[in-house]
Amino acid sequence: MKGHMKTFKDLLPWLHYPVVMSFGLALFAVLQFYGVSPRTNAYISILSTAFIIMLLEFKFPYRSDWYSSLHEVKTDLMFIGLVQLALPPLISFTVAYWLVGHAPEMKMHDYWPHHWSIWSQAILMIVVVDFLLYWLHRAAHNNRFLWRLHSVHHSVEQLYWLNTSRFHPLEKVLQMLCDSIPFILLGVSESVLALYYIAYATNGFFQHSNIHLRFGWLNYILGTAELHRWHHARNPEESNHNYGNNIIIWDVIFGSWYLPKNRHIKEIGLNEKNYPKTFMGQILAPFDMR
Numbered sequence: 001m002k003g004h005m006k007t008f009k010d011l012l013p014w015l016h017y018p019v020v021m022s023f024g025l026a027l028f029a030v031l032q033f034y035g036v037s038p039r040t041n042a043y044i045s046i047l048s049t050a051f052i053i054m055l056l057e058f059k060f061p062y063r064s065d066w067y068s069s070l071h072e073v074k075t076d077l078m079f080i081g082l083v084q085l086a087l088p089p090l091i092s093f094t095v096a097y098w099l100v101g102h103a104p105e106m107k108m109h110d111y112w113p114h115h116w117s118i119w120s121q122a123i124l125m126i127v128v129v130d131f132l133l134y135w136l137h138r139a140a141h142n143n144r145f146l147w148r149l150h151s152v153h154h155s156v157e158q159l160y161w162l163n164t165s166r167f168h169p170l171e172k173v174l175q176m177l178c179d180s181i182p183f184i185l186l187g188v189s190e191s192v193l194a195l196y197y198i199a200y201a202t203n204g205f206f207q208h209s210n211i212h213l214r215f216g217w218l219n220y221i222l223g224t225a226e227l228h229r230w231h232h233a234r235n236p237e238e239s240n241h242n243y244g245n246n247i248i249i250w251d252v253i254f255g256s257w258y259l260p261k262n263r264h265i266k267e268i269g270l271n272e273k274n275y276p277k278t279f280m281g282q283i284l285a286p287f288d289m290r
Helices: 002-033 038-059 070-105 118-140 144-154 161-165 169-179 181-185 190-207 216-220 225-231 249-254 279-287
Strands: none
Touching: 002 038, 002 190, 038 161, 038 190, 070 161, 070 169, 070 279, 118 144, 118 169, 118 181, 118 190, 118 249, 144 169, 144 279, 161 190, 169 181, 181 190, 190 225
């Protein structure tokens, strides 16, 4: 009996991700069946997976020293509220307003397979978006100005699910040029966009989570926590790898995949000791030329 219990406990790190991700996608399918609007559906599904991941962090932590302080939580809540929740609808509204005057001249809808199932379209969107974001992310580690923006995301010194939201608003706009605006212009349905964002958000929560996780061969397909933790390493020789978001195949193809064997990540964050910790400090940090 004890042997069976130990075996099940050993399996848990392999089960957390597929079970929670499957739950989020299944919840989306159920809510869609009952006619819940795609936007409401996405919020409910994302909040549900976030809550489960938060509980898993307390029950199965990867590192006990990665429990964030109240100050860090307050900063990340500001980022998730203002940058992740308030900014995207504002940008989308601006694009939609622009389309009102230009829609008759545009014929971009023909370039997207609207006749596919929403699940197939979502998979295609993930592959295309990750290709675009891969190069944006890689550029952010090699271009001085882009790195000043991206440093905000790398300022965290303990990974936990909520700091997946820590992005400078200007970088968030650049990301939307890759993962939202082109697909709005292509006329991708709200259901496909909602499904994509559920997968994107849930995977992002897991990438940054403080949960004991194992992925095995999935590390060659998905942008996993085991890979992304190395991307947050303080040593640039380690962190300049694993740029993928949902999937990691572009890192595999373009030679930036990185997962050392038989050793664990040590320090994460920036080498700048006096980097601001507050929300406004990090908003202004990229423009400090001292």
